Amino acid sequence: MSALDFSPQPGAAPLSSQVRAQARMETRLLLRNGEQLLLAVVIPVLVLIGGVVGLTHVDLSLTHRPVDELTPGVLALAIMSSAFTSVAIATGFERRYGVLKRLGASPLPRSGLLAGKVVALLVVEVLQVVLVSLVGLVLGWSPSWSVAGCLGFVLALVLGTASFASLGLFLAGTLRAEATLAVANLVYLLLLAGGAVVLPSSSYGAFGSVARWLPSGALGDAMRAAFLDGAVAWSSLPCLVGWALVGGYLTARTFSWE
Template structure:
């Protein structure tokens, strides 16, 4: 019995890899995870943080719903001919997209930068591009919830959108480009200004674009020079494009896409160059 046990142990030791036969067995292999995995993990964390903040929930969900319901059921605001909810819903969707991808993102990122959260992220293998991509993915996830909730509320109010397969693709492209444009602008502001300045500036821009960006009514009611001036704003391009698709059943003009592409390219380039971790 003893000889059998000893022989088995000896054979196991002889068959086991050792440093002599496998030099890499105990050699450390440090290295960063693949970029897609880092971005996915960061996006998941960003989404959880965004959903836990009551202030952001108020800004992104409650205010758009209240505006949609309030102005659809009252005649305080002149929204033109046709059903009020049909005229209001595209602009409210654009406002919800802006509230998440610009205002909420800018304020949240600005205070993360102030409290040193971004400084610690800067010490990880996550690059500026990875951080921007993760925040954009989290914003898109929140927007999917927003669009679903607002769509259900609008349908309950009698919304009857005119949709076609090509129109759905056009609306999706507008939403993605609008998200990219607003996110780039938000991160440019949050990555270069102090947190207090970002807070004040983001709220000021939100109010100004709410009134001047064709959210609650078309910009065609503005005087000629003013209408031309606001047509280059991203919120105007997004709201007018969605209104063409959802209310009129027509494809938006190339100008709406061009405005959003230019804002995305310029702000994205500046954000990637000027964004500071602290």
């Protein structure tokens, strides 16, 4: 009778299992956070409803009905809310409380941590798109459906998420948590008011030529091209790529895990 071997055999779970577990945790944390839900869901829906009602009483030159102009812009606003503001604030406080440092010491590699955050972010954005679209349809939204428009929407979603998330991580990786909270909310409000995200850049007069080159303006114009014209905004997508590259480079050079 041979002796039993009770020696430990430590080992990490497969990377895919680690990423799924991290993504589930990140998603639950996002959905349980009241402030994140306010930014991700409540504010975009209120902007859509209030904008549609308000524009019916305001003489603003729009090429389409207010609900058709506003709904793609509010979809862009929802993406900006989650990919930039929520990511920046959540990451900033994770740095402050040492969460990222502890995760860095776990078997989960940094690539797995990033992948988990990306998956959770995409899950939240899908929920946002569904909710805002339903509200828009109830208000009478009539999008232009086409293969090119669907492609333009997917490209705008992916590139907009990449650009805003990279900028949010850059902000969270260089400032203290309290400063990140203040700056992220301030930037969000400034882009909401003057970043050509909800309304087209042509509505901003002379400043529109500047606003269209902001990540908010490029994302808003790309969304409107997808749902209003059923086309891919090839003039706006390279701008989002550029912002994603700039944000990724700055994050890689400056991000501090604690």
